[in-house]
Amino acid sequence: MAKMKLSESTFTLIPEGVTTFKVMEVDDSKYDDFGKLIVKLQTAKGEKHNEQFTLTKNNGELNEGALKAWSYFARTCLNNFSADEIDTQDIVGCYIMATVKHEKYTATKGERAGQEMTSVRLNDYNTASGFGEFVNMTDGVDELDELENEDDLDSFLDD
Structure with a gap:
């Protein structure tokens, strides 16, 4: 019998509750x-x-429900509930609480058909101006709000 080192599994579901996200x-x-x-x-x-x-x-018809959901999501990200039109990239860098x-x-298809699965659903979107409490837990470090992209966030979290 051979012993093999396994790769690290980093996948976990985001815990239930109110969470702040950065787009x-x-x-x-x-x-x-x-x-x-x-x-x-x-x-x-x-x-x-x-x-x-x-x-x-x-x-090919418009999905009104999805359009309303997207519109509310985008307006909440931007904290601009009167916006009529945006470029999809306008919300990158915005924060949202959900x-x-x-x-x-x-599961009904694929390799896992018939298996019970768990998915994450976001509800009750609210505007956010940053990561909030997490920033307070880092002894006043407020650079999180300044991070421009995912690589910056990853390197910040590794420090």
Whole structure:
């Protein structure tokens, strides 16, 4: 029998409760063809979450519910509830607070079909101006609000 070193598993679900996220990236590369936006979020602890908005239905019609959800999300990120139109990249670098909830479901496709899975759902979006309490827990370090990208956040958290 051979002994093998295993790779580190860093995946964990973001715990349930109110969490502040920073918008790290908005992937709109599938918007023109499929009507999809993926917003890549990260917590102060480096946990990552993707919010996906599918703005068109399979038949090409506008998905009103998803458009309303995206609009509310974007306006909340910007703390500008009168905005009529934005560039999707305008929210990169913004912060948003949300209630994290775990939802159980049974996978219907792929390798895990039939298995019970858990997903993370964000609800109750609120504006945020930074990571808030996490900044206070770092003895007055407020550089987190100044970080420009995911690499900066990763290096800050490694220090």
